[in-house]
Every structure is written in structure tokens, then in C-alpha cells.
Amino acid sequence: MLEKVLKGCRKQHRKSQKELYKMFYGYGMSITLRYAGSRDEAVTILNDAFMKVFTNIDKYDFDRPFRPWLRQIIVNTAINAFRRHENAPVWEELQNGKNGLRIEEQITGRIAYREIIAMIQQLTPAYRTVFNLYVIEGFKHREIAVILDISEGTSKSNLAKAKRNLQEMVEKNLV
Amino acid sequence: MSKLDKNNDPLESFFRNKLDDYDIPYDEQDWQMIKEKLDLADKKLAYGNQMKWMTAAAVLLFSLLGYFIFENYSSISRINEQLANETELPKNNASGKTVTPGIKNRPAKQNQEGENDHLGNASKQGDTNIAINAANQPGKATAYKDNISEQAAVAKMVDVQRVATINCVECARIAPDIESVSLAYASENMIPRVVDNSDSRFTSGEGSRNNTSAAVQPRAFSRIELGAVFGPDLSTAGTVSNFENPGYKIGLRVDVRLNSRLAVSTGAVYSNVRYVAGRGEYTPTYEPNGIIASETFAECALIDIPLTLKYDLFHLPKSSVFASGGLSSYIMLNENYQFRYQDQYGETSREWSTQTGTLHLFSNANFSVGYKRALNQNWGIQIEPFINVPLRGVGVGKVNLYSLGTLFSFNYSLQ
Numbered sequence: 001m002l003e004k005v006l007k008g009c010r011k012q013h014r015k016s017q018k019e020l021y022k023m024f025y026g027y028g029m030s031i032t033l034r035y036a037g038s039r040d041e042a043v044t045i046l047n048d049a050f051m052k053v054f055t056n057i058d059k060y061d062f063d064r065p066f067r068p069w070l071r072q073i074i075v076n077t078a079i080n081a082f083r084r085h086e087n088a089p090v091w092e093e094l095q096n097g098k099n100g101l102r103i104e105e106q107i108t109g110r111i112a113y114r115e116i117i118a119m120i121q122q123l124t125p126a127y128r129t130v131f132n133l134y135v136i137e138g139f140k141h142r143e144i145a146v147i148l149d150i151s152e153g154t155s156k157s158n159l160a161k162a163k164r165n166l167q168e169m170v171e172k173n174l175v
Numbered sequence: 176m177s178k179l180d181k182n183n184d185p186l187e188s189f190f191r192n193k194l195d196d197y198d199i200p201y202d203e204q205d206w207q208m209i210k211e212k213l214d215l216a217d218k219k220l221a222y223g224n225q226m227k228w229m230t231a232a233a234v235l236l237f238s239l240l241g242y243f244i245f246e247n248y249s250s251i252s253r254i255n256e257q258l259a260n261e262t263e264l265p266k267n268n269a270s271g272k273t274v275t276p277g278i279k280n281r282p283a284k285q286n287q288e289g290e291n292d293h294l295g296n297a298s299k300q301g302d303t304n305i306a307i308n309a310a311n312q313p314g315k316a317t318a319y320k321d322n323i324s325e326q327a328a329v330a331k332m333v334d335v336q337r338v339a340t341i342n343c344v345e346c347a348r349i350a351p352d353i354e355s356v357s358l359a360y361a362s363e364n365m366i367p368r369v370v371d372n373s374d375s376r377f378t379s380g381e382g383s384r385n386n387t388s389a390a391v392q393p394r395a396f397s398r399i400e401l402g403a404v405f406g407p408d409l410s411t412a413g414t415v416s417n418f419e420n421p422g423y424k425i426g427l428r429v430d431v432r433l434n435s436r437l438a439v440s441t442g443a444v445y446s447n448v449r450y451v452a453g454r455g456e457y458t459p460t461y462e463p464n465g466i467i468a469s470e471t472f473a474e475c476a477l478i479d480i481p482l483t484l485k486y487d488l489f490h491l492p493k494s495s496v497f498a499s500g501g502l503s504s505y506i507m508l509n510e511n512y513q514f515r516y517q518d519q520y521g522e523t524s525r526e527w528s529t530q531t532g533t534l535h536l537f538s539n540a541n542f543s544v545g546y547k548r549a550l551n552q553n554w555g556i557q558i559e560p561f562i563n564v565p566l567r568g569v570g571v572g573k574v575n576l577y578s579l580g581t582l583f584s585f586n587y588s589l590q
Contacts, residue, residue, distance in 0.1 A: 017213065022201055030197035043202075047209040054213065116193045135187045136194060163186055170186070 002066060009057045017054055027067070028074055033117050034132050035078035037125065049077040075137060079147060082129045119169040127162035134159050215453065226564060233542065237486075237500070402428040402557065402584040404444060412452035412473075412574045422447035424479070424582065436487040440499065444479040452574055472513040475570060478506040479563075481541055494548040499559075502537040505569050512572070535569045539576065547586070555586040 005023070008016025028046045036042035052073050060069055120128055129148065133139045134155075139147065141155040148155070408422040426444030433439065452471040483501025511528040545559030559582045565575040 012217070014210070014213065018206060018210075021206055021209065025201045025205070026197060026199040029199045030194065033199075034194065043205045043208070047205065047212065050209055051212055051216075055216075112193055113197055116190060120190075135190060166190070167186055170189070 003062065006057065006060065006062070006066065009054060012054075020053075021050055024067075024070055028070070031071065031074045032078055034120050034136065035075075035082065035129060037121055037128075041081075045078050045081050046074065048081070049074040052077065075133075079129065079133075082125055083148070085125065115173060119166055119173075122169065123162055123165055127158050127165065130155055130158040131162040131166075230540075233500070237498070398432050399589040400430040400432070400438075400586050401589070402430065402442070402586045404428050404442070404582045404584040406580050406582040408446055408448060408578055408580040410448045410450040410576055410578045412450045412576060420449050421580075422449045422474075424580065426479070428481075428584065430485065430586075435490075438485040438487075440483045440485050440501070441481060444481070446477050446479050446578075448475045448477060448576065448578070449473065450574070450576065452572065470515045471572065472515070473570075473572075473574070474511045476508040477569075478508065480504045480506070483541060483543075494546065496544070496546055498542075498544045500540070500542045502566075503539040503541050503563060505535045505538050507531050507533045507535070507570055510570055529571060531571060533570075535567070538567050538569050539563045539565050539578075543582075545582075553588050555588070557584045557586055558582075559584070 002023070005016050005019045009020055025046075028049065029042060032042040032045040032049070033039070036045055049070075053070060060066070120131070123131065130144060133144045133147065134141070141152045141159075144150075144155040145152045150158075404427070405425045406423070408424050410422060424444050424446045426442055428440060428442035428444070430438045430440045450473050452473065481501055481503045483499045485497050485499040487495045487497045489496045509528065509530055512526065514525045514527065541561060541563045543559045543561035545557055547555055547557040549555040561578075561580060561582060563576070563578040565577060568574055569576055
């Protein structure tokens with residue numbers, strides 16, 4: 001089924017592209033929500049990643065599993081988004097009502113997952129990105145330093161601060 | 176930290192486990208956003224292919240045109256060489272009669288006055304004015320004709336660029352020493368024509384001696400021509416459609432002529448460019464909270480520095496039609512943008528401007544055709560519809576900028 005959809009994507013069939021998007025929407029959002037500061041930003045990163053998938057689908061090797069290839073593209077897109085926005089000014093008036101998950105997910109989704117995402121999104125972009133790369137993706141500090149163009153010391157420091165902040169949020173949540 | 180240490184950290188394990196346990200429902204609205212981008216990308220690809228075919232067709236057309244013109248030029252050169260080999264310098268023979276190049280002297284023959292020619296026209300030697308004189312430089316021939324017969328009238332044809340060998344019965348009657356006449360042309364610039372004395376640009380002092388004389392003169396062209404250009408500019412981003420309000424162009428141009436048909440042109444043209452870029456046609460430097468502007472309205476000031484080759488397709492008595500193609504470099508002066516955002520809360524807009532002064536070298540290709548007319552010896556006017564197509568993005572937003580318009584110019588030729 002997946003192979004058929006991927007072959008359709010190679011021919012730029014819109015129906016196949018939509019099918020692939022639907023198949024990996026949840027998986028992709030679970031990654032981008034961790035890197036983004038809001039749901040809308042997460043959707044933007046996910047869509048940018050899928051644009052790269054559709055554009056470079058010819059480079060995908062059918063003998064290899066698709067999910068890790070997709071994951072790599074999504075993570076790289078999220079890191080590029082972080083690099084672009086790390087010095088950007090924040091327009092306060094455009095933030096109103098756009099943070100966090102939507103109402104339906106608050107009610108019907110798993111509370112624990114939603115709260116975890118909300119906690120991670122409360123971190124600053126630098127702490128959040130290092131936390132994701134180290135804890136979830138499994139990169140070493142040396143590798144993170146190269147990816148984000150920071151020093152190894154900064155990577156370790158950011159991770160420590162991120163964990164401290166998350167610890168405080170978890171304890172506050174349990175109270 | 177080793178993998179074991181990672182696994183032992185309770186906080187990390189807690190988050191790792193929880194984040195694996197996701198359940199995010201699909202949202203059709205999110206698909207619609209990416210579908211717009213995909214549709215735009217397909218449109219760009221189609222236009223890109225279209226431009227490639229058009230460029231290929233234009234290159235083929237110019238190549239064919241160049242080939243035919245070169246063939247024509249080669250034929251003329253061959254004929255000129257043949258004529259140069261056949262003609263001789265003029266010299267007086269023993270009888271004092273002028274022997275002219277290409278003119279074969281007939282054996283002396285009694286000329287009878289009052290005898291009619293083959294057309295029945297009375298002719299007197301005194302009335303005739305036919306003589307073929309060799310000019311000072313070899314290869315040139317100046318023909319003075321009056322009361323010529325049908326055959327001799329060949330030499331009156333404008334832009335005759337071929338050897339005309341005239342077996343002139345009339346000539347034999349009028350000038351008995353002349354059996355045949357060859358009109359020789361030394362170079363491509365030597366164009367025999369019936370001179371209109373009011374057009375001083377294309378006549379020389381010799382030619383004006385006789386109103387009916389045909390003078391072979393080199394076509395006059397000035398080496399350097401200056402032009403003041405102005406005109407409207409319609410610009411758009413991404414595709415050749417969806418134009419905003421027109422801007423304008425104003426500037427100076429210099430043409431350096433390489434030969435009678437080919438010139439190199441450059442200059443500096445101040446351009447006020449206005450366009451609308453849709454989502455995806457403008458690459459923002461940042462997206463506040465992941466929101467992309469649905470439309471970007473731009474008004475930019477830039478200096479367009481073209482470098483083009485101009486080729487004269489047709490030469491007319493006081494005008495010419497030309498085609499040109501080349502590359503343009505842009506220097507961005509001011510960039511003013513208005514970003515419009517659409518979301519479930521309505522529409523908001525933000526303005527932003529910058530002065531970057533960035534140079535985009537050979538960022539656009541330009542093509543044009545034009546008509547140029549001389550007003551007098553030095554001044555002339557010109558009209559030139561053009562199109563600029565992007566080779567790469569320009570400005571802060573890396574926009575693929577298309578421009579259409581027409582340039583009007585006043586030209587001054589430096590003699």
C-alpha cells in the first residue's frame with residue numbers, strides 16, 4: 001500500500017500525495033509539536049517538510065524504510081526553522097489565541113500527551129531544540145554543537161536548563 | 176553521557192515514553208495549506224518549461240536569422256571578390272578616350288547622330304549623360320545615367336547588391352566605345368541607390384551633382400550613440416500574470432556600434448517596480464509564529480544595468496528595425512513591503528522597508544525589438560517594447576521578477 005502511494009507521489013499525483021500526508025500526519029505532527037512554539041508553527045514546519053518529501057521523492061530508496069527518511073527530513077526542517085527564527089522579533093499581537101493545541105485535542109486527546117507538549121513548548125527555542133535533539137533524537141552534545149553551530153558547553157548548559165525548567169513544570173503539574 | 180546514563184535519567188525517560196504515546200487527529204485544513212503550495216509549484220514548473228521553450232525558439236530564430244544573413248553576406252563578398260578580380264583601373268588610351276573598369280571597349284564605330292534607338296526614341300550624343308567613371312579607389316563605380324534604356328535602368332534600383340552586367344545596346348549607340356558595363360561594389364557598405372538629395376545622410380558631394388545620378392556611397396553610421404530612455408514598467412513575481420499598478424523606468428543608454436548591423440548596448444536605468452507576490456512567491460526572512468503572508472505588496476526602487484547585443488534586422492532610408500537580447504544586473508536601492516496575513520481571526524497587515532543596496536549580477540535576461548528613426552544627422556527617436564525574465568531571485572524576498580514595458584528614447588549620435 002505504501003509503495004503504491006509512494007510511486008504515485010513520484011508521478012506527482014495529487015491523490016497519492018494527499019494519501020501519504022494523511023498516513024504520516026500524526027507521526028509528523030508529534031515531531032514538529034516538540035520543536036515548535038505553537039501548533040500553527042508546527043503545521044508550517046510539517047508542511048515545509050512534506051514539500052521537501054514531495055520534491056525529492058525521486059531520491060528516496062525504496063529498499064529502505066520510509067519512516068526514518070521522513071523523520072530525518074522533518075527534524076532537519078525543524079532545525080532550519082529554529083536557525084531562521086532564533087533572532088527574529090516576536091510580534092505580540094499576532095500571538096493571541098494561536099498557542100497550544102486546539103480545543104478538540106484538549107478534550108478528546110490524551111491529557112498526559114497534551115500536557116507534555118505544552119510543557120515543552122513553554123521552553124525557549126534554544127532549550128527546546130537541544131532537549132529534543134539530545135533526549136528524543138539521541139544526538140550527542142558534540143553532534144548537537146555542529147548541527148546548531150554552538151559550542152559543546154552551550155549544548156550541555158541548554159540541556160541542563162531545559163531539564164530544570166521541565167522538572168519544575170512537572171512538579172507544579174503534579175501538585 | 177552514555178546511552179545507559181540516558182536511559183537511567185528518570186526525567187528523560189518520562190518525556191521519552193510520553194512523547195511516543197501520541198494521538199493527533201488529521202486536519203483537512205492543514206492539507207489545504209500544503210495543497211496551495213503544491214499547486215503553485217506546479218504552476219511555476221509549467222511556466223519554467225514554457226520559458227525554456229520560448230528561449231530555445233528565440234535562440235533558434237536568431238541563429239537562423241544570423242545564418243541567412245551570414246550567407247547573404249558571404250554571397251556579396253564572393254561577388255565583390257569576383258568583381259575586384261575582373262575590374263581594371265581606369266586609364267586613358269592612345270586616343271584619349273577613357274577606359275573604365277569593367278567596361279569593354281567596342282571597336283571604333285561610326286556614331287550616327289539622329290539615329291533612333293531600338294525603342295524608337297530619338298537620341299543625340301549631346302543629350303546623353305551616360306558615362307561610367309572609375310572613382311579614385313579601385314572597385315568603386317559611379318554611374319551617371321540619363322535617358323537610359325530599360326536594361327541600363329537596372330543601375331537605378333535601390334539597394335542593388337549584385338553584379339549587373341548590362342549588355343547595353345543603347346549604351347553602344349550613345350557611347351560607342353562601351354560594350355558592356357559592370358557595376359562593382361567594393362564592400363557591403365557600398366550600396367548603389369538613386370540619391371535623394373534631401374537626405375544628406377546618405378549622399379555625398381559627388382552624388383548631388385546630378386539629380387538623376389546614382390551614387391555608390393558607404394552607409395553612414397556613428398560609432399557611439401547616447402540615449403535618454405523612459406517608459407512604463409509592469410512587473411510581477413513568480414509568473415507573467417497578476418500585474419499590479421505600473422511603475423516606470425528612466426535612465427541613460429550608450430550604444431557602441433561594432434559594424435553596420437551589430438552594436439553593444441549598456442547603461443543605467445532607474446526603475447520603480449511594483450508587484451504583488453502570492454504565498455510562496457516571496458521568501459520571508461521570518462514568519463511570526465509560523466504564519467506566512469498570504470500576499471505581499473511590494474514597491475522597490477532599483478538600478479537596472481543592462482548589457483545587450485543589438486542587431487539591426489532591416490535598414491530603411493531613415494530608420495531601422497532591430498532586435499536585442501542580453502543580461503541585466505539589478506542594484507536594489509529601496510524595498511518597501513506590505514505583508515497581508517489571513518487567519519481565522521481575520522486579516523492583518525504589516526509594513527516593512529529596507530535599503531539594502533545589494534547587487535544581483537546578471538539576475539535577469541532581457542529581450543526586445545524596436546524601431547529607430549533618424550530625425551536629422553545627429554538626433555533620432557526610438558521605441559522598444561521589452562521583456563525581462565528572471566534567472567534568479569532578487570531582493571530580500573528572493574523574488575523571481577518579470578517585467579514588461581516599452582522604452583521610448585531620444586538618441587544622439589556622436590559622429
